[in-house]
Amino acid sequence: MKIIFMGTPDFSVPVLQALVDAGHDVVASYSQPPRRAGRGKALTPSPVQARADALGVAVRTPLTLRDPEAQAEFAAFAADIAVVAAYGLILPRAVLEAPVRGCLNVHASLLPRWRGAAPIQRAILAGDAETGVCIMQMEAGLDTGPVLLREATPIASKTAGVLTDELSAMGARLMVQVLADFDGYLPEVQPEEGVTYAAKIDKAEARLDFSQSAEAVERQVCAFNPVPGAFFEVAGERVKVLAAQSFPGDGRGPVMGGPQLGPGLRRGRVVDEVLLISCGTGAIRPTLLQRAGRGVMTTADLLRGFPIPAGTQL
Template identity: 70%
Template structure:
């Protein structure tokens, strides 16, 4: 098929790669424009999809908006594509774009629709304590992730981080997309159920602050949901310390009356009291330093028992 690919982050790269390896003619790759780095004056950095498409010799286009750029839509229509494959592109596609390819636009969506429509389905599924998630190949329409689904696959969340799930679901979505494109008629679009709709709003950086007024189980989910980005954290003496991995502490010796005081350090090994239970960070990171164990952290930073975070 003549395929237009639309994607931006790392999640989308395996999908693009799979299309090329399957023998499809990717006539153009659309991605969000290059962005400046974290420091002023730093050169613009192309997105992961942009960089990989160039490696593959595919033309890359980076319109700011299909609605505001008068040339963007005619240029896309001129490609005369059979289908557009979309994976975490990050721009809203107007109806004219959705209608341009012969078979419309197919989206790789990282949830079990209609649960977690929207921007951050992987993180929201972890935060909510969902037992499983998955990928759906969705025929796009104008609504927010409301289109019918052609193919779906599930996986257990277990103790996976958002980063681990992203890698897994990306590979799964790439495989499913190739399967659907190989036989569109054999994978008819099934309308999503009306019940069970939830929305995965964009992750705000403030959400990454660990909330010890929640249960230890919920705090541990925060750690996994925000690994690798934006990174869950707590503050001690004005310093932000990221928590990359943690586990719910169940040792009986920690079951003291003050365990229910949120943010209280319960021992000399960084067990932290929550409203229910306690959490123990395993791998942490101080600003400007490498990843270390909690034990290594405490060798250089005294956070004694009885401290309130």
């Protein structure tokens, strides 16, 4: 097919690559404009723009698609279909209707659950048992279109980074599968029941909330790895937690693998010499941490140069 691809972050790159590898004619790749990044704040192209340049695919980076000139340029490519994967800009109706066969989206959730901007992190935070990918026909509503194909995968203890890579590869494979037999898939209208919305992640959410259960705190750690990075503060310093182990408990007695917490212990207090931290119920022990400007290290390595004694309130 003659395809316009639309995507921006690393999640999108395998989808673009899969379309090219499958022999489709990718006539243009749309991505968000380059942004300033790094210590020098140099303008840096998005991962999709970088890969498209390497593949020799024409790149367009409009600030908006609401401008009539941008819409006319999009329509002039005369594409059979547009494939969208985490593009990050709203597509107006004129863009949605320009390709002959419309627009298909790779969405990283099991719709109608977790429509919106951050479905992977929200699924982890909510404690969902599974998530997946839907190949969806796009319409004017937010992720409301009918689904052509879906596939699920267990979440278990996967971090957002691991899950993003897995769902990206899955989405690339499913999209190529759909395009190979486009007319053979019957669009399935999304049910009205079970709709949830995945709001954009606010960096403030990454501060570990020790008033929650230990299991919920561990989910925070997984959901915000690699970015923005779950953290606590101690001695005026922010320490990121990249991995942790939770120990269940009811808040009144001992936790499995840890000391007696007792009903009056303040949540967020360090209760032993190896960084077991009390939570609303149970406790959590970080296993991989990172201080500002330092590399990732184990708890034992961190405590050797940066002691956090029992009784410390985080």
